[in-house]
Amino acid sequence: MSLKKSVDPLVLINFKTYLEATGKRAVDLSKRISVACRESGVSVALAPQFCDIAQVAAEVDVPVFAQHIDAIVPGASTGHILADSVKAAGADGAILNHSERTIRISEIEAAVLRAREVGLTTVVCAGSADSAAALSMIQPDMVAIEPPELIGTGRAVSKEKPEVVTDSVKKIRAVNRSVKILCGAGISTGDDLYAALNLGAEGVILASGVVKSPRPETVILGFCEAVRRFNESNVGRHS
Amino acid sequence: MSLKKSVDPLVLINFKTYLEATGKRAVDLSKRISVACRESGVSVALAPQFCDIAQVAAEVDVPVFAQHIDAIVPGASTGHILADSVKAAGADGAILNHSERTIRISEIEAAVLRAREVGLTTVVCAGSADSAAALSMIQPDMVAIEPPELIGTGRAVSKEKPEVVTDSVKKIRAVNRSVKILCGAGISTGDDLYAALNLGAEGVILASGVVKSPRPETVILGFCEAVRRFNESNVGRHS
Amino acid sequence: MSLKKSVDPLVLINFKTYLEATGKRAVDLSKRISVACRESGVSVALAPQFCDIAQVAAEVDVPVFAQHIDAIVPGASTGHILADSVKAAGADGAILNHSERTIRISEIEAAVLRAREVGLTTVVCAGSADSAAALSMIQPDMVAIEPPELIGTGRAVSKEKPEVVTDSVKKIRAVNRSVKILCGAGISTGDDLYAALNLGAEGVILASGVVKSPRPETVILGFCEAVRRFNESNVGRHS
Amino acid sequence: MSLKKSVDPLVLINFKTYLEATGKRAVDLSKRISVACRESGVSVALAPQFCDIAQVAAEVDVPVFAQHIDAIVPGASTGHILADSVKAAGADGAILNHSERTIRISEIEAAVLRAREVGLTTVVCAGSADSAAALSMIQPDMVAIEPPELIGTGRAVSKEKPEVVTDSVKKIRAVNRSVKILCGAGISTGDDLYAALNLGAEGVILASGVVKSPRPETVILGFCEAVRRFNESNVGRHS
Numbered sequence: 038m039s040l041k042k043s044v045d046p047l048v049l050i051n052f053k054t055y056l057e058a059t060g061k062r063a064v065d066l067s068k069r070i071s072v073a074c075r076e077s078g079v080s081v082a083l084a085p086q087f088c089d090i091a092q093v094a095a096e097v098d099v100p101v102f103a104q105h106i107d108a109i110v111p112g113a114s115t116g117h118i119l120a121d122s123v124k125a126a127g128a129d130g131a132i133l134n135h136s137e138r139t140i141r142i143s144e145i146e147a148a149v150l151r152a153r154e155v156g157l158t159t160v161v162c163a164g165s166a167d168s169a170a171a172l173s174m175i176q177p178d179m180v181a182i183e184p185p186e187l188i189g190t191g192r193a194v195s196k197e198k199p200e201v202v203t204d205s206v207k208k209i210r211a212v213n214r215s216v217k218i219l220c221g222a223g224i225s226t227g228d229d230l231y232a233a234l235n236l237g238a239e240g241v242i243l244a245s246g247v248v249k250s251p252r253p254e255t256v257i258l259g260f261c262e263a264v265r266r267f268n269e270s271n272v273g274r275h276s
Numbered sequence: 277m278s279l280k281k282s283v284d285p286l287v288l289i290n291f292k293t294y295l296e297a298t299g300k301r302a303v304d305l306s307k308r309i310s311v312a313c314r315e316s317g318v319s320v321a322l323a324p325q326f327c328d329i330a331q332v333a334a335e336v337d338v339p340v341f342a343q344h345i346d347a348i349v350p351g352a353s354t355g356h357i358l359a360d361s362v363k364a365a366g367a368d369g370a371i372l373n374h375s376e377r378t379i380r381i382s383e384i385e386a387a388v389l390r391a392r393e394v395g396l397t398t399v400v401c402a403g404s405a406d407s408a409a410a411l412s413m414i415q416p417d418m419v420a421i422e423p424p425e426l427i428g429t430g431r432a433v434s435k436e437k438p439e440v441v442t443d444s445v446k447k448i449r450a451v452n453r454s455v456k457i458l459c460g461a462g463i464s465t466g467d468d469l470y471a472a473l474n475l476g477a478e479g480v481i482l483a484s485g486v487v488k489s490p491r492p493e494t495v496i497l498g499f500c501e502a503v504r505r506f507n508e509s510n511v512g513r514h515s
Numbered sequence: 516m517s518l519k520k521s522v523d524p525l526v527l528i529n530f531k532t533y534l535e536a537t538g539k540r541a542v543d544l545s546k547r548i549s550v551a552c553r554e555s556g557v558s559v560a561l562a563p564q565f566c567d568i569a570q571v572a573a574e575v576d577v578p579v580f581a582q583h584i585d586a587i588v589p590g591a592s593t594g595h596i597l598a599d600s601v602k603a604a605g606a607d608g609a610i611l612n613h614s615e616r617t618i619r620i621s622e623i624e625a626a627v628l629r630a631r632e633v634g635l636t637t638v639v640c641a642g643s644a645d646s647a648a649a650l651s652m653i654q655p656d657m658v659a660i661e662p663p664e665l666i667g668t669g670r671a672v673s674k675e676k677p678e679v680v681t682d683s684v685k686k687i688r689a690v691n692r693s694v695k696i697l698c699g700a701g702i703s704t705g706d707d708l709y710a711a712l713n714l715g716a717e718g719v720i721l722a723s724g725v726v727k728s729p730r731p732e733t734v735i736l737g738f739c740e741a742v743r744r745f746n747e748s749n750v751g752r753h754s
Numbered sequence: 755m756s757l758k759k760s761v762d763p764l765v766l767i768n769f770k771t772y773l774e775a776t777g778k779r780a781v782d783l784s785k786r787i788s789v790a791c792r793e794s795g796v797s798v799a800l801a802p803q804f805c806d807i808a809q810v811a812a813e814v815d816v817p818v819f820a821q822h823i824d825a826i827v828p829g830a831s832t833g834h835i836l837a838d839s840v841k842a843a844g845a846d847g848a849i850l851n852h853s854e855r856t857i858r859i860s861e862i863e864a865a866v867l868r869a870r871e872v873g874l875t876t877v878v879c880a881g882s883a884d885s886a887a888a889l890s891m892i893q894p895d896m897v898a899i900e901p902p903e904l905i906g907t908g909r910a911v912s913k914e915k916p917e918v919v920t921d922s923v924k925k926i927r928a929v930n931r932s933v934k935i936l937c938g939a940g941i942s943t944g945d946d947l948y949a950a951l952n953l954g955a956e957g958v959i960l961a962s963g964v965v966k967s968p969r970p971e972t973v974i975l976g977f978c979e980a981v982r983r984f985n986e987s988n989v990g991r992h993s
Contacts, residue, residue: 056350060364086358087326088365105355111295113428113483116344116357116377119325125299126327138355139858142851142885143902168859171888174929185860189352212891212929244352373620380617381646382663407620410649413690424621451652451690534828538842564836565804566843583833589773591906591961594822594835594855597803603777604805616833667830722830 045080046267047240048230048260049160049181049219050247051104051132052085058248063089064096066253071097073257079264080240081257084132087118094127102130102160105138108147120151130158132242133177136185142175149177160219160242166201169218170208179217180209181242187222189245193229194222199236206237225250227259227266234267284319285506286479287469287499288399288420288458289486290343290371291324297487302328303335305492310336312496318503319479320496323371326357333366341399342370344377347386359390369397371481372416375424381414388416399458399481405440408457409447418456419448420481426461428484432468433461438475445476464489466498466505473506523558524745525718526708526738527638527659527697528725529582529610530563536726541567542574544731549575551735557742558718559735562610565596572605580608580638583616586625598629608636610720611655614663620653627655638697638720644679647696648686657695658687659720665700667723671707672700677714684715703728705737705744712745762797763981764957765947765974766877766898766936767964768821768849769802775965780806781813783970788814790974796981797957798974801849804835811844819877820848822855825864837868847875849959850894853902859892866894877936877959883918886935887925896934897926898959904939906962910946911939916953923954942967944976944983951984 050070052058058066063085074081075098084102085093094101103123107114111121123131133148134140140148145161152159159177163169169182182205187194195202202220209218220238224230225246233241247253289309291297297305302324313320314337323341324332333340342362346353350360362370372387373379379387384400391398398416402408408421421444426433434441441459448457459477463469464485472480486492528548530536536544541563552559553576562580563571572579581601585592589599601609611626612618618626623639630637637655641647647660660683665672673680680698687696698716702708703724711719725731767787769775775783780802791798792815801819802810811818820840824831828838840848850865851857857865862878869876876894880886886899899922904911912919919937926935937955941947942963950958964970 051354054348054350054353054356054358054361056360059350059358059361084354086361088329088361090327091330109293111293111298114293114376115290115323115371115374115483117293118355119293119298121295122293122298122325122327132354134859135354136860137353139860141856142859142862142888143853143856143881145859146882146885164860165863167892168863171859171891174888174891174925175884208891244354375621378619378621381612381620381623381649382614382617382642384620385643385646403621404624406653407624410620410652413649413652413686414645447652529832532826532828532831532834532836532839534838537828537836537839562832564839566807566839568805569808587771589771589776592771592854593768593801593849593852593961595771596833597771597776599773600771600776600803600805610832613832615831722832 046230046234046264047080047082047217047219049082049084049102049240049242051242051244052083052248053104053137053244054086055245055248059086060089064092066248067093067097069253070247070257071099073254074099074261079257079261082130087123090123090128091126100129101127102132103128104132104135106131106133106148106152106157108140108144108151110151120148120155120157124155124157128157130160133159133161134172135162136164136183136188145172146175149175166205166208169205170212173209173213173216176213177216179219181219181221183221183242190223191225192223193225193232194220195224195229195232195236195238197223199232202233202236202238225256227263230260231263231267234263285469285473285503286319286321286456286458288321288323288341288479288481290481290483291322291487292343292376292483293325294484294487298325299328303331305487306332306336308492309486309496310338312493313338313500318496318500321369326362329362329367330365339368340366342367343374344372345370345387345391345396347379347383347390349390359387359394359396363394363396367396369399372398372400373411374401375403375422375427384411385414388414405444405447408444409451412448412452412455415452416455418458420458420460422460422481429462430464431462432464432471433459434463434468434471434475434477436462438471441472441475441477464495466502469499470502470506473502524708524712524742525558525560525695525697527560527562527580527718527720529720529722530561530726531582531615531722532564533723533726537564538567542570544726545571545575547731548725548735549577551732552577552739557735557739560608565601568601568606569604578607579605580610581606582610582613584609584611584626584630584635586618586622586629588629598626598633598635602633602635606635608638608656611637611639612650613640614642614661614666623650624653627653644683644686647683648690651687651691651694655694657697659697659699661699661720668701669703670701671703671710672698673702673707673710673714673716675701677710680711680714680716703734705741708738709741709745712741763947763951763984764797764799764934764936765977766799766801766819766957766959768959768961769800769965770821770961771803772962772965776803777806781809783965784810784814786970787964787974788816790971791816791978796974796978799847804840807840807845808843817846818844820845821852822850823848823865823869823874825857825861825868827868837865837872837874841872841874845874847877850876850878851889852879853881853900853905862889863892866892883922883925886922887929890926890930890933893930894933896936898936898938900938900959907940908942909940910942910949911937912941912946912949912953912955914940916949919950919953919955942973944980947977948980948984951980
């Protein structure tokens with residue numbers, strides 16, 4: 038399930054440490070999302086908590102991401118997250134430097150290398166256009182720009198601060214032509230995703246918009262509809 | 277499987293982030309240890325990596341510990357370890373403040389409370405007799421004294437620095453009569469455990485001594501033999 | 516200027532990183548406080564920012580504390596706070612583990628030792644009665660209990676949460692008979708100090724109550740009056 | 755004393771937390787260096803410990819750097835390093851993200867902005883060519899590439915790993931044409947500086963090579979000689 042080569046817009050759903058997405062409920066939510074996106078065609082990935090990776094990966098047929106990995110090699114690192122361990126549990130990728138789990142740049146660099154070694158796709162998060170561009174030079178597979186002040190607000194970055202997305206895309210593309218660019222913070226509807234794609238983002242990262250929704254399937258279907266709309270409106274451009 | 281009331285010596289085996297105890301190998305090792313200690317009678321607990329907790333807990337009939345939990349409540353804490361999550365995965369307890377994953381005292385306090393709320397037994401680690409006594413005032417279920425300079429050396433604390441163990445026991449008991457006292461660092465044989473018990477410890481914490489052993493069963497049987505020897509030599513004292 | 520043996524109530528004024536107490540303004544404020552407390556008799560100590568220690572210590576005749584020191588020995592520790600350096604600048608003591616600058620318990624232990632080596636008095640802060648008692652076992656010269664939820668609120672711990680102070684005093688005294696006990700959070704008037712002393716505290720730690728006051732001298736004189744009142748009301752008890 | 759516009763090679767001497775450069779000895783060393791470089795013409799800057807900034811800045815006529823500043827605004831940040839405070843003490847600049855004091859990229863960004871606000875020149879350190887280029891996108895005044903494995907070894911980066919310097923220069927210049935590029939780790943002689951300049955670096959950062967030297971003046975004079983040699987060998991190139 039290679040995420041790296043995919044040209045489809047990506048919707049990465051971060052389960053954070055929400056109780057609604059812990060243990061059995063993480064597996065149930067994953068199944069509902071998986072069914073909805075199978076029917077809809079949108080490209081979705083899930084980031085459950087570490088303890089739930091194995092069962093989520095076993096039960097659903099979508100890419101699974103760890104929410105973090107540490108910049109460590111196998112050995113004496115009690116309580117840390119080893120890339121080899123999340124890979125063995127079935128993860129396909131790892132989020133790095135999320136605004137709720139920031140790490141040093143030397144650690145981002147080392148963790149990206151470790152992820153590559155074991156075959157994990159990496160999404161490195163950044164809070165500003167400058168740092169997103171900076172971190173894209175570390176050569177992760179994807180960069181996600183998330184203005185921290187909008188995270189968890191329900192006000193979508195792609196509508197509230199479109200200039201942050203366009204500025205990020207411009208600055209990132211000046212130094213890295215191939216990294217996949219996501220945006221996040223406040224994303225919860227298809228319209229938010231549609232706006233993001235129109236700004237040049239190639240996907241979104243979101244959490245409560247799906248996890249806290251009483252009808253996650255409906256949210257997913259909204260994303261699907263947005264991708265279809267976007268593809269149709271762009272079909273003439275590349276032909 | 278209540279660990280709190282047990283009067284038996286405890287052998288807590290920390291899998292750290294060793295490749296020999298990651299993924300499928302964590303499950304295999306757990307099974308081998310579980311079989312050996314079922315035959316032998318010694319009280320063993322296992323601390324695999326987070327991603328392996330669910331499967332280890334599902335496969336073996338010994339208590340399972342997380343190697344760490346964060347001092348967080350459910351919510352927006354991407355990449356952190358939620359007590360509820362490790363509990364849901366099947367863990368019975370959690371190690372806190374291991375020398376390879378130290379946290380602030382306010383975090384130890386909050387994490388002990390969170391663990392109690394969700395029903396996890398806690399082992400708080402300390403590097404000196406004074407800090408072990410200090411941390412026993414936070415009211416964890418167990419305190420483990422581990423001089424950092426001996427960790428991973430193969431030179432057992434109970435033989436190399438017996439005075440650290442006796443001093444810890446004395447200082448801890450002056451302020452907390454019920455906390456279970458473990459010691460660790462360099463423990464790898466039954467003799468090391470026997471020495472620890474004679475110094476007043478009620479169990480040990482160890483890692484490479486079992487995880488890196490070509491014959492973990494033999495190590496476990498050595499611990500069993502040590503406990504039997506200790507019980508016999510003490511049988512007259514309490515009658 | 517030995518603080519350790521003093522039986523007088525202590526008022527420790529933390530300058531934090533307030534602009535009103537930075538650079539020249541730190542020196543001016545220190546002089547005004549120093550003059551006021553010379554006239555009044557109350558025992559005051561000042562904790563300016565690191566860059567201001569030398570000049571404050573040179574200009575005023577009251578004990579000066581660093582707001583933090585690191586648990587390091589001299590050497591290659593760029594950007595860290597060396598005990599020997601704050602001592603050489605003229606500091607008499609150091610605050611450790613303030614709620615705005617918490618450190619690990621192993622670091623508190625090492626920093627207390629380093630402070631003792633170079634001749635600095637230590638005040639270790641704690642956010643709860645249990646952790647205050649725990650940290651008093653590390654043998655600092657003083658312990659300060661500061662409930663984090665009241666810091667900076669102007670609502671004094673000694674009035675809003677008197678039970679936290681009495682509980683702390685009880686628990687600390689059970690394990691350490693000589694450590695000087697301070698309390699803090701929201702202290703800004705003589706009445707707050709008077710209440711604190713009546714609860715068994717031997718001093719207070721405060722910041723904005725003095726630093727942000729348009730008339731710091733008046734606040735200091737209020738503290739002086741409170742100490743006099745407290746001494747008079749207790750004069751019969753010990754005779 | 756604007757460092758930003760200077761085209762001269764810079765020698766930035768980091769005093770770290772060496773006892774040889776603490777308190778009175780920091781001031782003495784600064785004076786000796788200052789006299790030597792006044793005679794020699796080389797452009798030198800000094801980075802003493804925080805407590806020594808004020809006196810060093812008062813006594814010598816060379817630029818002074820703080821070894822670190824925190825990404826904070828004035829307020830309630832006990833024990834932290836405020837940009838305004840080091841500026842008020844007389845500092846001209848600040849080192850950020852030294853390998854012994856690494857910070858998160860969001861903190862580097864915020865600290866660079868704070869430094870600019872108060873008028874401090876910034877040197878951001880990085881451990882690899884990629885991260886040096888990445889951090890140059892944050893728009894600091896200078897970037898210093900220091901391979902951590904060579905720091906403190908006495909084996910100069912410009913001789914042991916010249917490709918790291920050239921690679922850094924190339925990658926940094928691709929994204930930032932004006933940032934001043936320093937290199938460091940193991941630099942201790944004029945030859946090391948000469949090699950660095952020939953690789954495209956515009957200065958060096960060093961510590962023990964001067965601080966621990968019995969004759970710091972001699973080391974400085976060696977640097978001066980190296981700069982003169984470099985200038986002469988390049989005089990024809992630009993005419």
